[in-house]
Amino acid sequence: MTATRKRKASGAGAVASFPGLFIVAGLFYAFLYFPILVLVAYSFNSGKRSMVWKGFGIDWYGRVFTNDAILASAFNSLVVATVATILSTMIATAGALALARGGEFKGKTLSVGLITLPLVVPEIVTAVATLMFFASIGMTFGLGNLIVAHTVFCIPFAFMPIRARLEGMDTTMEQAARDLYSTEWQAFRYVTLPLLMPGIIAGATLAFVISLDDFIISLMVSTAGTTTLPVYIYGMIRQGITPEVNAVSSILFAISLALVTVYWFASKPGK
Amino acid sequence: MSTAFQKDPRSRWLALSPTYLVIAIFMAIPLCIMIVISFLEQNVYGGVHPNFTLAAYQQILFERDFDDNLVFDPAYLIIIGRSLLLALVATLITIVIGFPVAYYIVRQPERRRNLLIFLVTIPFWTNLLIRTFAWLLILGRGGILDSPFKWVGLFGPDDSLGLLYTPFAVVLGLTYTYLPLMVLPIYASLEKLDFRLVEAAADLYSNKWSAIRYVVVPLTLPGIVAGAILVFIPCVGNFVTVDLLGGAKNLMLGSLVQFQFATARNWPFGSAVAVILLLFVVSNMLFYARINKGGSTQGHGS
Numbered sequence: 001m002t003a004t005r006k007r008k009a010s011g012a013g014a015v016a017s018f019p020g021l022f023i024v025a026g027l028f029y030a031f032l033y034f035p036i037l038v039l040v041a042y043s044f045n046s047g048k049r050s051m052v053w054k055g056f057g058i059d060w061y062g063r064v065f066t067n068d069a070i071l072a073s074a075f076n077s078l079v080v081a082t083v084a085t086i087l088s089t090m091i092a093t094a095g096a097l098a099l100a101r102g103g104e105f106k107g108k109t110l111s112v113g114l115i116t117l118p119l120v121v122p123e124i125v126t127a128v129a130t131l132m133f134f135a136s137i138g139m140t141f142g143l144g145n146l147i148v149a150h151t152v153f154c155i156p157f158a159f160m161p162i163r164a165r166l167e168g169m170d171t172t173m174e175q176a177a178r179d180l181y182s183t184e185w186q187a188f189r190y191v192t193l194p195l196l197m198p199g200i201i202a203g204a205t206l207a208f209v210i211s212l213d214d215f216i217i218s219l220m221v222s223t224a225g226t227t228t229l230p231v232y233i234y235g236m237i238r239q240g241i242t243p244e245v246n247a248v249s250s251i252l253f254a255i256s257l258a259l260v261t262v263y264w265f266a267s268k269p270g271k
Numbered sequence: 272m273s274t275a276f277q278k279d280p281r282s283r284w285l286a287l288s289p290t291y292l293v294i295a296i297f298m299a300i301p302l303c304i305m306i307v308i309s310f311l312e313q314n315v316y317g318g319v320h321p322n323f324t325l326a327a328y329q330q331i332l333f334e335r336d337f338d339d340n341l342v343f344d345p346a347y348l349i350i351i352g353r354s355l356l357l358a359l360v361a362t363l364i365t366i367v368i369g370f371p372v373a374y375y376i377v378r379q380p381e382r383r384r385n386l387l388i389f390l391v392t393i394p395f396w397t398n399l400l401i402r403t404f405a406w407l408l409i410l411g412r413g414g415i416l417d418s419p420f421k422w423v424g425l426f427g428p429d430d431s432l433g434l435l436y437t438p439f440a441v442v443l444g445l446t447y448t449y450l451p452l453m454v455l456p457i458y459a460s461l462e463k464l465d466f467r468l469v470e471a472a473a474d475l476y477s478n479k480w481s482a483i484r485y486v487v488v489p490l491t492l493p494g495i496v497a498g499a500i501l502v503f504i505p506c507v508g509n510f511v512t513v514d515l516l517g518g519a520k521n522l523m524l525g526s527l528v529q530f531q532f533a534t535a536r537n538w539p540f541g542s543a544v545a546v547i548l549l550l551f552v553v554s555n556m557l558f559y560a561r562i563n564k565g566g567s568t569q570g571h572g573s
Contacts, residue, residue: 017378018371018479025375025387028368031447032394035405038415042408091289098286102276111287114294120552121302122508124525125545128532132308132542133301135318152297155290206396213398216510220532230400237404237515241411249401256397263396264389 036253043246060247070248073232080146080218080228081211087147088154089162089204093196096159100166118153126153127220134221142226149221150211157210158203161267165199202267209259212252302549309542319538327543347527351547354523357438358506361445362453365502366495368446369453373494374487376454377461388458395451403515406444410435410516436518444512449505453498460494461487493563500559508548524548 043061047054064070092115099111118126130149139145173195177187215230222231229252236245276283309327312320331351334344376387394402409415417432434440464487472482488495510525517523522530524544531541 018374021371021375021378024368024371028372028450029390032391032450035402035409035447036394036397038408039401039405091293094286095290098276098283102283102286105280105283111290114299115290117294117298120504120556121298122505122525122548122552124508124510124528125302125305125548126298128528128541128545129301129305130297131532132538133297133304136304148297152293155294159290209396213396213400215398215400216529220529230398233404234400237400237407241404241407245404246408249398249404253397253401257393260393260396264392 039246039253040250042243043250045243045246047243060243061251063244064248064251067244070229070232070244073227073229076143076146076226077212077229079143080150081208083147084150084154084211085158085204085208087151088207089158089200091151092155092158092203092207093162093200095155096163096166097192100163115159116156119156123153123216127217130217131220140223142223146218146221146226146228149217150214153214153217154207154211158207161202161206161263162196162199164267165196165202169195198266198268202263205259205263205266209256209263212259213256305542306546309539309546311539313537313539315536324539327537327539330540331543331547347544350522350527351524353438353521354507354525357441357445357521357523358503358509361442361449361506362499362503364442364446365450365453366499369450369457369498370488370495373454373457373461376458377464388455391451391454399448399511400515402448403444403512406440406447406516407435410440410443435516436520438517438521440516441513441521441523444516445506445509448509448512449502452501452505456497456501457491457494460491460497464490496559496562500555504552504555507551 042053044056044058045053046057046059095111095115099108102108130152134140134145141148169192173191174187177191178184182190213230214228215234218228218231219234222228227235229248233245233248233252236242236248276286308319310323310325312322312324312326314320329341331347332343333341334346336342376384376391379387407414411417412435414435416434420432468486468490469482472486473479477485507523508525508528509523510529513521513523513526514529517526524547528541528544528548531537531544535541
């Protein structure tokens with residue numbers, strides 16, 4: 001299959017090649033990464049005003065780690081992301097197994113539609129709907145509210161890589177296990193689950209990144225004591241741009257980058 | 272091989288039930304409650320009174336004057352119009368940039384292609400708030416774009432190009448934010464494209480541009496449409512970009528909803544605007560479903 005794809009891509013030769021595209025693509029990547037580079041560069045600015053360069057320094061990173069409010073909101077973010085990731089990955093794994101290994105059944109399309117619902121609805125709509133829902137049933141569990149809201153929108157992100165892995169997986173190993181008199185559970189535990197693991201890791205990583213980075217839903221659902229890091233950063237931006245924002249934003253960016261790289265390698269097809 | 276899920280439908284539903292329960296209870300029901308609230312009376316202290324009224328939807332078009340008469344007021348229609356217009360402009364720009372970039376990527380050797388696609392997805396997975404904030408540093412007063420003008424002495428230290436808080440800044444931010452969502456689906460359909468067709472076009476004396484125009488673009492149209500919808504929907508409902516780069520003068524639907532809950536405390540009106548947003552999404556999805564159905568039969572014939 002790879003061979004045909006290669007041939008397809010290179011078959012047309014000079015007709016399909018546009019040398020000028022190199023420049024367009026170059027500009028595109030520059031556009032994509034320029035703001036991030038600016039942000040990181042400014043975070044190493046030792047000056048007091050964030051937009052005036054005064055020289056290299058890591059003072060603002062030091063400030064971030066001694067700022068109790070930032071640390072508290074970062075802690076909230078970590079708790080919410082960790083619990084929401086565990087819950088959503090477990091739920092999504094069960095759902096993906098039923099959908100990918102359950103054959104054709106009535107309601108399959110509907111099930112997939114329901115799982116992708118959080119992706120389709122604009123985030124701001126989900127945010128206010130969740131806010132009103134919690135208010136009308138009187139649910140005030142602090143971080144618990146946030147965890148529930150995050151679990152919901154993390155499910156589709158955990159679900160997609162797990163399902164993709166399941167559908168690309170060869171079922172002969174599972175068959176072999178069954179032929180060798182393993183029980184259904186043993187076949188799952190010792191064959192399916194280990195083979196599925198890269199998909200689960202990829203899904204969990206995505207869920208974690210999405211939860212950690214979520215801003216709008218957290219903004220609407222969080223209360224005074226349960227501010228997450230992005231919500232706190234938003235507050236800082238609103239009060240005026242300080243170099244501290246640059247530093248904490250750069251840290252958050254680095255964390256996301258690391259996690260996305262993990263996801264990238266975990267979701268790569270292969271043995 | 273038949274799995275336990277196939278032999279016993281109950282186990283299949285058991286495995287699916289947590290997904291169903293969580294999304295139904297915490298997503299579907301809240302959306303229904305929101306629709307109900309949009310038809311209720313506002314409680315000025317936050318929350319609602321349980322009386323049916325169309326006031327929230329009326330408020331979108333009309334305003335009550337001093338004599339309590341309904342007077343047509345286009346203020347919110349302007350916001351809706353602005354949302355659609357700026358989202359449309361941003362979508363068109365992402366197509367114009369996204370198509371050539373996707374085309375460039377697909378023509379690369381496979382290893383390089385994977386790396387280039389990875390680079391496209393990275394910004395998408397990093398924090399939207401932070402990426403938007405970075406533009407504040409660039410566009411803002413005394414930001415990167417202002418500095419060369421300051422050095423040359425074109426304007427004093429307190430002057431600025433004034434790019435921030437303009438529709439331009441909003442379109443720029445939206446384009447920047449959602450470009451990856453345009454490149455990826457176009458890339459996916461280009462990757463499936465058989466480039467021998469382009470060769471055939473060349474054999475038939477087509478030049479490069481008409482080969483693109485009459486062969487590549489029609490065959491990758493599903494990808495372009497998918498990208499357009501993926502970009503357009505979040506643009507219309509966007510809050511972060513509009514809020515940070517647009518300021519108070521360039522309110523759009525998403526920021527209008529947020530304002531009703533965070534500041535104005537008008538739940539029914541906020542819900543009504545959110546319902547309108549949902550309607551946009553649904554109509555877009557239906558449009559996409561229709562195009563996709565028509566496209567599968569059309570593709571071979573033409």
